[in-house]
Amino acid sequence: MSDKHVDEVSGVETTGHVWDGIRELNNPLPRWWLWTFYATIVWAIGYVVLYPAIPLVSGNTKGMLGYSSRGDVAQELSAAKAAQGVLVEQIAQTPISEIEANPELLQFAIAGGSAAFKVNCVQCHGSGAQGFEGYPNLNDDDWLWGGSIDEIYTTITHGIRNGQDDDARFSEMPAFGDMLEPGQIREVAAYVASLSGTPSDEALVEPGKVVFEENCVACHGDNAQGDKEFGAPNLADAIWLYNGTEAGIASQARNPKHGVMPAWGSRLGDATVKQLAVFVHSLGGGQ
Template identity: 70%
Template sequence: MSEKQIDEISGVETTGHEWDGITELNNPLPRWWLYFFYATIVWAIGYTILYPAWPLINSATTGILGYSSRASVADEMAKAEKVQEVYDKRIEEESLENILADQELRQFAVAGGSAAFKINCVQCHGSGAQGAAGYPNLNDDSWIWGGDINQIYQTVAHGVRFDGDDDTHFSEMPAFGDILDSQQIREVSAYVVSLTGAPSNPDLVEPGKQVFLDNCAACHGENAQGDIEQGAPNLADQIWLYAGTEADIAKQVRKPQHGVMPAWLGRLGESTAKQLAVFVHSLGGGQ
C-alpha cells in the first residue's frame, strides 16, 4: 500500500498525480454539491415510483399516480375538439357575410381553411395557392367563376364539371377546329394575342377580330373580358390558364382543354367548405 503524499505548502493530501510540476490536491467536494447530488438521487427514486419509468417486456411500470402522457395528450385534444365544435356549429349556422364580419369567427375559419387547403388543395393549386398550367392561381383577381365570398363557396362546394353534383359549374368551349379553318384560327389567335401583347403577324389582327366577334364574343364578350356566369375567362388580362403564347392560344381554340374540380361539400361538410371559401377569399384575390 503506497504512502500518503502530503503537499508541503497546503498540508493537504494529494492524489499522487503531477503535471508539469503541479500536484493535484485530494480536496473533498463542497458540501452543497454533495447535498444536491444526494437530492437528485432521492428525486430519481421518487420519480420512478410515482410515474411510468422502467420498461418491462410488453409494457412499463405505470407509477402509483397512474399518469400517462398519451392520456394527457388525448385529454387536451378532446378539449380542443370541444372548442372547435362550438365554432364549427356557429360557422355552419352563420352566413358567409356574417362570418367575414365577425373577427373571431373569421380568424377561426381562415386557420381551419388553411389546414384543409394544405390537405386537399395543394396537389393542384400549389402550397402557396399560386396554381400551375391548367390550375388557377387563387392569389390574383382574375376569377373564372367569380371571386366574391358566395361565388367562391359555390365553386368549392360544388366543383367544376364534376359528375354527380347537379349544382356544379359547367361550361364547355367548342372545338373550333371543327368549325373554323386554319386561316381563321391563326387570325383569331393573333387578335387575342394583340389584346395584351404583340402578334407574330399584325395583318391578321383585324380579320381575327371579326372572327372573334362572330364566334367567341357570345361567351367572352365583345371586349374579351369574359363572363363569370358562363365560366368564360377574361382574355385581356395577361392571365392564362392553358394558353399564353400565340401557338398555345391556337391550340386551345382548335381543341380546348376543360378542367375538372371536385365538389368538396359532400366530402368535407358544410363547416369545412365554408372555411375553405373564407381562406381562399383571404388570399387577396377575393372581391
C-alpha cells in the same frame, strides 16, 4: 512505510495499473460530483417508481402516481375541440354572406379555412394559393366563376366538371381544330394575343377578329372579357390559366384543356367549406 508508487513528476500516487509502461494516476472524482451523481441515481429510481417509464411488450409501466402526459394532452385537445365546436356550429348555422360581419366568426373561419386549405388545396393551388398552369391563382381578381364569397362557396361546395355532383360548375370549350382551318386558328390566336400584348404578325389580327366574332363572342363576349356564367375566361387581361403565348392560345383553341375540381361539400362538410370560402375570399382577390 507505504508501498504506493508516487509519480515523480506530479507527486500523485498511482493506482498500480500499468499499460505499456504507462502508470495511471489516482485522481479521485470531486466529492460534490460523486454526491450529485448518486442523487441522480436516487432521482431516477424514484421517477421509475412514481411515473410511466419502462416500455413493455404491449404498453409501459404506469407508475404509482398514475400520471400520464398523454392523458393531459388528450384532455386539453378535448377541451379545445369543445370550445371550437361552439364556433363551428355557429358557422354552420350562419349564412356565408353574414360570417364576415361577425368579427369573432370571421377570425375563426379564416384560421380554420387556412388549416383546411393546407390539407386539401395546396396540392393544386400551391402553398400561397398562387396556382400553377392549369390551376387558378386565388390571390388575383381574375375569376372564372365569380369571386364573391357566395360564388366561391358555391364553387368549392360543388366543384367543377367532376362528374360527381349534379350542381358542379360545368362548361366546355369546343375543339375548334375540328371546325376551323389551321390558318383561322393562327389568325384568332393573333387577335387574342393582341388584346393584351403584341402578336407575332399584325396582319393576322383583323382576320382573327372576324373569326373571333363568328365563333367566340357567345362565351367570351364582344369585348373578350369573358362570362362568369359559363366560366369563360377574360382574354384581355394578360392573366392566363394555361399557356398565354400565341402558340399556347392557338393550342388551346385547337384542342382545349378542361380542368376538374372535386366537390368538397360532400367531402368536408358545410362548415369547413364555409371556412374555406371565407379564407380564400380574404386573400385579397375576392370581389
